[in-house]
Amino acid sequence: MIGAAIIVLREVVEAALIIGIVLAATTGVPRRGGFVAGGVVLGLVGAAVVAAFAGSIANALEGVGQEIFNAGVLLTATLMLGWHNVWMKRHGAEIARDMRAVGQDVTSGERSLAILLVVVGLAVLREGSEVALFMYGIAAGGAGAAPMFAGGMLGLAGGVALGALMYFGLLRIPTRQLFTVTSWLLLLLAAGMAAQAAGYLVQAGKLPALADPLWDTSAVLAENGIAGQALHALMGYVERPSGMQVLFFLLTGSTIGVLMNRFDRAPARIAPAAAAVAAFCVPALFLALASPTARAAHTIYSPVIEEGEVAIELRGHHDFDSRDDMDGAQQFKVDLEYAPTWFWRTEVLGEWEKEPGGSLDATEVAWENIFQFAPQGKYWADFGMVVELIHSLEDGGEDGIELGFLGEKQFDATVLTVNLFGEREFTSGAGTEMEYAARYRWRLSETFEPGIEVFGELGDWGHNGSVDEHSHQVGPALLGKVRAGEHSAIKYETAVLFGVTHDAPDTTVRLQLEYEF
Amino acid sequence: MAFFMRFMVLGAVLTLSATASAAEPEIRLVIKDHRFTPTEVTAPAGQKLRLVIENQDATPEEFESYALNREKIVPGGGKIVVFVGPLKPGRYEFFGEFNAQTARGWLVIEP
Numbered sequence: 001m002i003g004a005a006i007i008v009l010r011e012v013v014e015a016a017l018i019i020g021i022v023l024a025a026t027t028g029v030p031r032r033g034g035f036v037a038g039g040v041v042l043g044l045v046g047a048a049v050v051a052a053f054a055g056s057i058a059n060a061l062e063g064v065g066q067e068i069f070n071a072g073v074l075l076t077a078t079l080m081l082g083w084h085n086v087w088m089k090r091h092g093a094e095i096a097r098d099m100r101a102v103g104q105d106v107t108s109g110e111r112s113l114a115i116l117l118v119v120v121g122l123a124v125l126r127e128g129s130e131v132a133l134f135m136y137g138i139a140a141g142g143a144g145a146a147p148m149f150a151g152g153m154l155g156l157a158g159g160v161a162l163g164a165l166m167y168f169g170l171l172r173i174p175t176r177q178l179f180t181v182t183s184w185l186l187l188l189l190a191a192g193m194a195a196q197a198a199g200y201l202v203q204a205g206k207l208p209a210l211a212d213p214l215w216d217t218s219a220v221l222a223e224n225g226i227a228g229q230a231l232h233a234l235m236g237y238v239e240r241p242s243g244m245q246v247l248f249f250l251l252t253g254s255t256i257g258v259l260m261n262r263f264d265r266a267p268a269r270i271a272p273a274a275a276a277v278a279a280f281c282v283p284a285l286f287l288a289l290a291s292p293t294a295r296a297a298h299t300i301y302s303p304v305i306e307e308g309e310v311a312i313e314l315r316g317h318h319d320f321d322s323r324d325d326m327d328g329a330q331q332f333k334v335d336l337e338y339a340p341t342w343f344w345r346t347e348v349l350g351e352w353e354k355e356p357g358g359s360l361d362a363t364e365v366a367w368e369n370i371f372q373f374a375p376q377g378k379y380w381a382d383f384g385m386v387v388e389l390i391h392s393l394e395d396g397g398e399d400g401i402e403l404g405f406l407g408e409k410q411f412d413a414t415v416l417t418v419n420l421f422g423e424r425e426f427t428s429g430a431g432t433e434m435e436y437a438a439r440y441r442w443r444l445s446e447t448f449e450p451g452i453e454v455f456g457e458l459g460d461w462g463h464n465g466s467v468d469e470h471s472h473q474v475g476p477a478l479l480g481k482v483r484a485g486e487h488s489a490i491k492y493e494t495a496v497l498f499g500v501t502h503d504a505p506d507t508t509v510r511l512q513l514e515y516e517f
Numbered sequence: 518m519a520f521f522m523r524f525m526v527l528g529a530v531l532t533l534s535a536t537a538s539a540a541e542p543e544i545r546l547v548i549k550d551h552r553f554t555p556t557e558v559t560a561p562a563g564q565k566l567r568l569v570i571e572n573q574d575a576t577p578e579e580f581e582s583y584a585l586n587r588e589k590i591v592p593g594g595g596k597i598v599v600f601v602g603p604l605k606p607g608r609y610e611f612f613g614e615f616n617a618q619t620a621r622g623w624l625v626i627e628p
Contacts, residue, residue: 308590342589376587377565377600410586412605446583487615 002233003189004148007134008155009162010182011127014088015043016163018123021099022116023167026106035116042117043124050125051132067204070140074197077137081190082256084130085183137193183260185234191253192236198248199238207374208343210243298331298455298510300437300493301419303384303406305372307342313514319356319505326505330354335368345370363397366390370406381409386421398425413443431460439477447480453495456504471504473497489516541565541600544624548591549573551616559625562606568599568624578620582611585624602626 019036026032102119131152138148162178201207218239222228231237236249298317316332335349347368354360368388376382386404404421419437424430436458441451456472477495484490493512499505544566547554551574560566572578572591580599581588591597606628613620 306588375598375600376589377602415586443583443586486617 002151002230003138004135004151005155005158006182006185006189006234007138008131008152009159010155010186011131012156012159013162013178013182015124015127016159017166018095018099019120020163020167021096022103022120024103026103026116029107029113031113032106032116035113036120039117039120040124042121043126043128046121046125047128047132050129051135067200068206071197071200071204071206073136073140074193074200077134077140078190078194078197078252080130080133081137081186081193082252082259085186085190085256086259088179088183140196187253187256187260188235190256191249192232192234194252195236195238195241195245195249198245199242202242202244207244210247210343212242213240214243214246216240298437298497298508299333299512300417300439300453301370301384301386301404301406302417303370303372303382303408304376305339305342305345305370305384307339309337309339309345309516311337311514311516313337313347313512315510315512317508317510320507320509321499321505325356328354328356329505330360332360337368342375343372362393364390364392364394377410381407383407386419390423398427398430400425400430414440415443416440433460434458441477441479445480447482449479451477451479453477453497455497470501471499472501473499473504473508484515487517490514491516541567541602543567543569546570546622547573548578548613548620551576551578551613551619553611553613553620553622556622557625558622559627560602560604562626562628563603565600566602566604568601569596570599571596576615578616579614580611581614582609582624584609585611587611588614 019040023032023036099119102115106113106116135148135152139145198207202209202212216239221231221237221239223232223237223239228237228239236245238245241249299315313335314332315335316330319326319329321327330353332352333349335347337345337347339345349366349368350362351364351366352360353363366388368386370384370386372382372384374382384406386402386406388402388404390400390402392399400423402421402423404419406417406419408415408417410416417439421435421437422432423435424432435456437453437455439451439453441449443449452474453476454472454474457470459470475495475497477493479491479493481489481491491512491514493510495510497508497510499507542560542564544558544560546558546568548570568580570580570591572593572595575593577593577595578591579588580591580597585601585604587599587601589597589599601624604624604626606626609624609626611622611624
C-alpha cells in the first residue's frame, strides 16, 4: 500500500506541476481551461490503454512460469524506476522551462491553443503509463489488490491536493526538496523490487542463492508485523534474505544513487539511507576524476571457477622500451587461491614493482574475489565478476578497489575471454581508471593452446582523453596445462605484447605460472 | 512513450527466452567403483545438453574433459549437473581425474 501510494503521489505531483506551470503561463488566455481539461482526459484515456496493453502482455505470459514472469516484471519496473529517477534529475528543470515557453507562446498568440491539449495530454499520458507499469511491478511483488487500490487512491488524493495547493500558492513546498525525498524513496523501492526479483529467480533455480539465508532478523523485526510490512512494501524487507537478494539490493540501490548524484546539477548531497547503501558497495565503475598510480595488471580472468581448487600463482611482466623512463619496468604478483564453491574463488596476493632504474619494492597486498554468475555452459556465454580490495604499501599510497566484469564464450575449439575493469582509490576526488583485457585462444591441446591477447587502459571514466594517451597492447600468447601427478598440475600463460599507441611500452613480456594442488 | 512500451516488450521477451531454454536433453551418468556407467552415451548434435552425474562411491571424483572444456568435482554420494554444447558430431572423451586409470568414458555426438 505504501509503495503504491508513493508511486502514484510522485507521478501525480509531476503531472500536476506541469499542468500548473502551463496554467500559470497562460493566465488570461480565453478558453484555456477547456483545452487543458481536454488534455488531461486524453492523457488519462491513453494511460488506460497502456495499462490494458500491459495487462494483455501479462495474460499472454501467464503460462511461462509465475516466478520467472514476476521476476521479469519486477526487473522491468526496477529498470524503469531507476531510469526515471536519474532522468528526472537531469531533465526536470528543462521540462519546466519548456512548458513555460510553450505557455508564453500561446499567450502571445504565436502558437494555437491546441498545443495546450497536446503538452498536457502527453504529460498525463507519460505519468499515467508509468503508474500503470510500476503498479504491475508492485503486484508482481505479491501485494494484494485491495491495499494497492487504497494506496493508489491515497497517492492520487495527496498528489492532486499538493498540486492544487501549490498552484493556488497556498502551499510553498520547495519542489526541489519534495523531489529529493521522493527520489530516495523511489530508489529504495527500486532496490527492493530488484531484491524480490532475485528471490523469485533463486526460487526458480535460475540464480544461485549465494547463502540462504544470509541472516535472520525475524526476532528483531518480524516481516508480518506492522513495521515489517511497511518496510517490505517500501524496500522489499524480508526476514531471511538470501545472499543474492542482498547483492541485488545493494547493486541496484548504489547504481541508481550514484547515477542520480552524477546527473544532479547541484553538488551532491547523499541522503543517509542511500549513503549507507552506496558506501557499502562502492560502485567504482561509475565514479570519476584524478589518476591512480597503479599500473595495468596484465591478467586475464576467466569467469569459470573450478570448485575445490587450491593453487599458488606467480604473475609477472617486464617492459622493454626505447624511452629510458619506461624501459625495464617490472611487476610481480604472488597469490594463494582457493575456490570453496562453484561460484566463488578467493585469493590473497602480494605485489612487487620495479620502476625503470629503481629497485624492486613491495607495493601492495590485496584480497581478490571472483564470482561466477551461472554454471558453465548453461547460458549462451559465461559471465562473472572480480572484486579486489587493495591495500597499498607505498609511501603516500592509497588503498583502493578494483571491479571487473568477466565474460567468456566458446566457439567450437576456440574460446574468447573478455574483461573490463574499473580501479579506484578510496580518496575523495579519486577517479576510476578503466582497463580492458581480452584473449582469443585455440584449444589445440591441453598442453599447448596458442592465442592472441589485447590489453589496454582507457583513461578515467568520463574523461577518456585521446587515443594516444591510452595504452593499448596486442600480441601472441601461448598457454597450457602440464600434469604433475595424480591431483596436481602446472598451468602456464605467456605472451609478447606490442604497444600500438604512443603511451604504451614498445614491448611487454608477460608470464604467469600456477601450481594446482 | 514508445520507450516504455519497448521496455515492457523487451522484458517480456527476455523472460520468455529465459524459460524457453529449460528443456535441454538430459544425459545420466553414474560413477560406481571408480567407473562410469554407461561408458559411452550418445546425444544429438547442435543442442545444449545437461549431463547429470551421480557419484555412488563414498570418495569424491572430478569429472573432467579437455574435449568438452569442463572440470567439476562430484562429492562422494553426490550429484552434479554439467551443461555442455551445442556440440559438433564426434567422440568427446571424459574421465574421472582422481581415478583416471578406471574412470573413463565417451560422449558420442551423432549428426
